[in-house]
Amino acid sequence: MDVYLPIANLSVNGLIIVGLGLLTGMLSGIFGVGGGFLTTPLLIFYGIPPTVAAASAASQVTGASVSGMLAHHQRGGVDYRMGVVLVLGGVLGTGLGALLFSLLQALGQIDTVINLLYVSMLGGIGAMMARESIQTLRAGSSGARPARKRRHHPLVARLPGRWRFYRSGLYISPLAPLLLGMFTGILTMLMGIGGGFVLVPAMLYILGMSAQVVVGTSLFQILFVTMATTMMHALTTRAVDIVLAGLLLIGSVSGAQLGARFATTASPVKLRLALAAIVLAVAARMALGLTWRPDEIFTVSLL
Amino acid sequence: MKRLLALLAFFLLTGASEPVLVTDISQHRIELRQGFTGAQLLLFGAITSPEGANAVRDYDVVVVLEGPARQMVLREKRKVAGMWVNAEYTTLRSVPSFYAVVANRPIRQITDPRTAAIYQLGLDSLQLSPSDSIDPARETHFAKGLVDLMQRQGLFHQDDSGVTINGGVLYSARIDLPSSVQPGVYTAETFAVRKGRVVASATARVEVGKQGFEKAVADFSQRAALAYGLMAVAVSVVMGWIAGRLFALF
Numbered sequence: 001m002d003v004y005l006p007i008a009n010l011s012v013n014g015l016i017i018v019g020l021g022l023l024t025g026m027l028s029g030i031f032g033v034g035g036g037f038l039t040t041p042l043l044i045f046y047g048i049p050p051t052v053a054a055a056s057a058a059s060q061v062t063g064a065s066v067s068g069m070l071a072h073h074q075r076g077g078v079d080y081r082m083g084v085v086l087v088l089g090g091v092l093g094t095g096l097g098a099l100l101f102s103l104l105q106a107l108g109q110i111d112t113v114i115n116l117l118y119v120s121m122l123g124g125i126g127a128m129m130a131r132e133s134i135q136t137l138r139a140g141s142s143g144a145r146p147a148r149k150r151r152h153h154p155l156v157a158r159l160p161g162r163w164r165f166y167r168s169g170l171y172i173s174p175l176a177p178l179l180l181g182m183f184t185g186i187l188t189m190l191m192g193i194g195g196g197f198v199l200v201p202a203m204l205y206i207l208g209m210s211a212q213v214v215v216g217t218s219l220f221q222i223l224f225v226t227m228a229t230t231m232m233h234a235l236t237t238r239a240v241d242i243v244l245a246g247l248l249l250i251g252s253v254s255g256a257q258l259g260a261r262f263a264t265t266a267s268p269v270k271l272r273l274a275l276a277a278i279v280l281a282v283a284a285r286m287a288l289g290l291t292w293r294p295d296e297i298f299t300v301s302l303l
Numbered sequence: 304m305k306r307l308l309a310l311l312a313f314f315l316l317t318g319a320s321e322p323v324l325v326t327d328i329s330q331h332r333i334e335l336r337q338g339f340t341g342a343q344l345l346l347f348g349a350i351t352s353p354e355g356a357n358a359v360r361d362y363d364v365v366v367v368l369e370g371p372a373r374q375m376v377l378r379e380k381r382k383v384a385g386m387w388v389n390a391e392y393t394t395l396r397s398v399p400s401f402y403a404v405v406a407n408r409p410i411r412q413i414t415d416p417r418t419a420a421i422y423q424l425g426l427d428s429l430q431l432s433p434s435d436s437i438d439p440a441r442e443t444h445f446a447k448g449l450v451d452l453m454q455r456q457g458l459f460h461q462d463d464s465g466v467t468i469n470g471g472v473l474y475s476a477r478i479d480l481p482s483s484v485q486p487g488v489y490t491a492e493t494f495a496v497r498k499g500r501v502v503a504s505a506t507a508r509v510e511v512g513k514q515g516f517e518k519a520v521a522d523f524s525q526r527a528a529l530a531y532g533l534m535a536v537a538v539s540v541v542m543g544w545i546a547g548r549l550f551a552l553f
Contacts, residue, residue, distance in 0.1 A: 006517040066539070254546055254550075299380075
């Protein structure tokens with residue numbers, strides 16, 4: 001099924017794009033990550049211009065987040081209070097990120113910085129999640145009670161002014177989620193992703209949020225941040241390809257539903273281990289890309 | 304074809320003093336729309352010579368199809384501290400978005416490098432107009448890199464045996480356009496070369512443009528960026544919501 005993409009200026013196999021959307025939609029529903037960290041590189045690999053890929057992947061993530069968030073909302077899995085604070089931080093972060101982006105672009109090193117960010121962020125988070133979930137699994141199978149975990153990071157407890165986040169089961173300073181939102185906002189602009197894979201582990205291990213609301217709340221934040229990103233691209237790069245986004249959406253909205261359904265039945269620890277494996281695999285691939293001699297050492301960009 | 308034969312007959316009968324090229328293309332307009340997966344252009348025509356049909360046997364034909372030129376930055380990666388990072392770069396002021404050259408035998412045998420450079424015949428004779436370079440070695444190094452990159456994407460192409468000449472008069476060449484061609488006005492130039500000199504040439508235009516829905520979407524995204532962005536956001540939210548509702552039924 002050949003489909004011509006009017007903004008990307010080329011024709012693609014529609015079924016492959018829908019399949020790609022389905023895959024990333026499943027990830028989004030199961031783990032609460034947007035899947036942008038997988039969609040954008042795969043689209044570029046398929047031959048779609050990088051700006052079009054990043055811009056259209058953002059609107060795909062929006063659709064998947066709505067779909068996944070609705071599913072989580074129905075079972076009370078979204079902490080809206082926490083979500084709003086995160087979104088505010090995210091919007092501030094995208095502004096800062098845009099400044100950083102233009103600075104790095106002027107230096108001609110934006111690609112390297114993006115790749116290094118991918119490797120270090122994905123590698124670090126993947127390793128942390130893998131270690132934690134393997135420990136929990138071992139403790140569970142040997143019958144021993146898991147070691148008592150601290151609720152949240154000691155630095156979070158030091159921040160002034162505390163709010164109650166009932167659904168998350170937290171009494172902490174709103175500055176902590178605000179800073180976290182800002183940090184993911186910066187990453188969103190620099191790496192062209194929703195930031196879910198950073199947000200979810202940070203919510204679990206730094207904020208110490210209750211696991212039942214982590215995925216839903218993360219999807220809530222991603223929804224608004226990717227909406228802002230899509231608008232930003234439509235206004236500046238004009239690279240949002242609505243046909244490409246539509247194809248990705250068909251796959252990802254269905255995938256998100258299937259994923260959310262699967263997530264309620266599967267063991268959360270095993271899910272975290274699976275996500276850690278995927279994240280580590282992408283990080284390893286990126287690290288190889290940096291150190292191996294690339295197939296093509298020249299790149300062109302339009303002026 | 305009829306028109307072509309009539310013209311051919313006219314030139315043969317009147318016996319013009321200069322060799323004349325009569326050319327045509329299978330398609331003067333390529334529409335980029337749903338179902339477009341690339342196109343094949345047939346460029347054909349005839350060479351007529353004042354000395355009669357026998358004399359034209361020693362003509363060579365080179366056909367060049369060129370897309371609209373653009374300004375580009377070409378970057379080269381180098382290994383720095385164990386990582387491949389962008390190191391060198393150059394700005395090229397005129398890079399054709401598409402370039403295909405087809406001839407009846409290798410261009411090096413047809414003409415000398417100087418003539419090839421003047422008429423931009425062949426991938427190694429492209430004039431890319433770097434804006435910063437003064438070093439010819441560096442210039443060729445970057446030009447080679449660009450040609451290699453564009454060839455991999457199917458946007459640059461050279462075929463040294465793609466032109467067939469029938470009876471020394473009629474010639475035809477086929478050029479494939481991939482689906483990733485940029486819209487714009489393409490020029491098709493045909494050169495008749497004799498003893499290394501270009502003795503006749505003819506130029507034709509091929510318009511590559513979006514049509515219907517594709518044109519509407521592209522125009523919309525350019526002219527009303529805000530509305531387009533809002534529409535994209537609305538489409539994704541609505542599709543996500545519909546999926547959520549549909550799946551809730553089961």
